[in-house]
Amino acid sequence: MMQVPISEIFCSVQGEGPHVGVRQAFVRFVGCNLNCSYCDTNVERPAFCNFEKVPGTNDFQELPNPLDVETVSELLNSYENVHSISLTGGEPLLEADFIAEMDVSRPLYLESNMTLPDMAKKISDKVSYVSGDVKLIDEFEGEDFESHLERTFECFRTLRNTKDRECFCKLVITKNTVSDDILNIVDSISGYVSCVVLQPVTQKHLAPEIDVMLKLQNDLLDSIDTLIIPQTHKMWGCL
Numbered sequence: 001m002m003q004v005p006i007s008e009i010f011c012s013v014q015g016e017g018p019h020v021g022v023r024q025a026f027v028r029f030v031g032c033n034l035n036c037s038y039c040d041t042n043v044e045r046p047a048f049c050n051f052e053k054v055p056g057t058n059d060f061q062e063l064p065n066p067l068d069v070e071t072v073s074e075l076l077n078s079y080e081n082v083h084s085i086s087l088t089g090g091e092p093l094l095e096a097d098f099i100a101e102m103d104v105s106r107p108l109y110l111e112s113n114m115t116l117p118d119m120a121k122k123i124s125d126k127v128s129y130v131s132g133d134v135k136l137i138d139e140f141e142g143e144d145f146e147s148h149l150e151r152t153f154e155c156f157r158t159l160r161n162t163k164d165r166e167c168f169c170k171l172v173i174t175k176n177t178v179s180d181d182i183l184n185i186v187d188s189i190s191g192y193v194s195c196v197v198l199q200p201v202t203q204k205h206l207a208p209e210i211d212v213m214l215k216l217q218n219d220l221l222d223s224i225d226t227l228i229i230p231q232t233h234k235m236w237g238c239l
Contacts, residue, residue: 001068001069001070002068002069002097002098002101003066003067003068003069004029004066004067004095005029005030005031005045005049005065005066005067006027006028006029006030006049006065006066006067006072007028007029007030007046007049007050007089007090008026008027008028008049008050008051008060009025009027009028009049009050009051009052009072009075009076010025010026010050010051010052010055010060011023011024011025011026011052011055011056011079011082012024012055012056012233012238013238014083014086014109014233015231015232015233015234015238016131016170016197016199016229016231016232016233017131017168017170017197017229018168018194018195018197018227018229019083019084019109019129020229020232021232022083022084023081023082023083024082024083024084024085024086024109025076025079025082025084025085025086025106026085026086026088027072027076027085027086027087027088028088028089029087029090029091029092029094029095030044030046030089030090031045031089031090031091031094032089032090032091032113033091033094033113033115033116034091034113034115034135036135036172045065046065047064047065048062048063048064049062049063049064049065049067050062050063051063051075053078055079056238069098069101069102069103070103072102073102073103073104076102076104076106077104077105082106083106083107084106084107084108084109084128084129085104085106085107085108085109086109086111087099087108087109087110087111087127088111089111091112091113091115091116092110092111092112093110093112093113093116093119093120093123094116094119096116096119096120096122096123097122099122099123099126100122100123100126102126107127107128107129108123108126108127108128108129109127109128109129109130109131110123110127110129110130110131110159111131112130112131112133112155112159113133113135114132114133114134114151114152114155114156114159115135115148115151115152115155116151116155117151117154117155117158120154120155120158120159121158124159124165127159127165128164128165128166129165129166129167130159130165130166130167130168131168131170132155132156132159132167132168132169132170132193133169133170133171133172134149134152134169134170134171134185134189135148135152135172136171136177136178136181136185149185149188153188153189156169156189156192156193157192159192160191160192160193161192161193161194166194167192167193167194168193168194168195168196168197169186169189169193169195169196169197170196170197170199171185171186171196171198171199172199172200172201173198173199173200173208173213173216174201174206174207174208175206175207175208176206177208179212179215179216179219182198182216182220183216183219183220186220186223186224187223190223190224193224194225195224195225195226195227196220196224196225196226196227197226197227197228197229198213198216198217198220198226198227198228198229199228199229199230199231200213200228200230202230202234213228214228
């Protein structure tokens with residue numbers, strides 16, 4: 001039976017995007033194929049998975065890694081009244097084969113950097129919600145950055161918004177973000193997504209000016225529904 005390392009399994013509320021506030025079960029995969037400067041998640045492989053049996057208690061049971069797909073499915077199914085199951089990380093698409101075998105009672109909500117199109121194809125019929133990022137990071141320059149964008153656009157085409165799947169785009173905005181870059185990217189994926197979410201980076205020293213965010217939103221609203229939503233779970237300290 002397939003096994004993968006898992007960082008955390010817990011129940012909380014979605015803190016980002018248009019479904020902010022819904023109750024979700026979360027499974028946090030480890031490992032990532034990118035290295036974003038503003039990342040706030042430890043992606044190192046842990047010896048144990050932290051499982052929170054009772055939501056909101058911060059009382060975690062340590063389960064030895066790696067975990068098999070049956071165990072992960074059972075743990076996620078133990079939570080009540082959840083809207084969906086968030087596949088987060090790290091980068092969940094690295095474990096697409098594992099996700100394809102999961103047997104859970106609620107819809108799957110994928111949170112992805114959208115740079116692994118071949119993996120996306122493996123679970124395109126499995127996920128009901130896609131929160132897709134477009135990463136504008138310093139590590140990509142010249143042809144490498146163009147290749148990164150092409151993979152991203154292919155992921156959005158594969159996981160596009162349909163009558164059976166909601167796909168939206170989330171863009172983390174920093175003080176260094178070039179607005180024209182955002183406008184060009186959104187123009188390339190607008191046919192694949194239900195809306196665009198502009199998310200100001202949480203770290204204060206990297207945060208964009210408010211007037212810049214509002215102008216960018218206004219420019220995008222001419223062509224697509226655009227929301228400004230910060231990381232709300234950071235505001236009240238929940239997982």
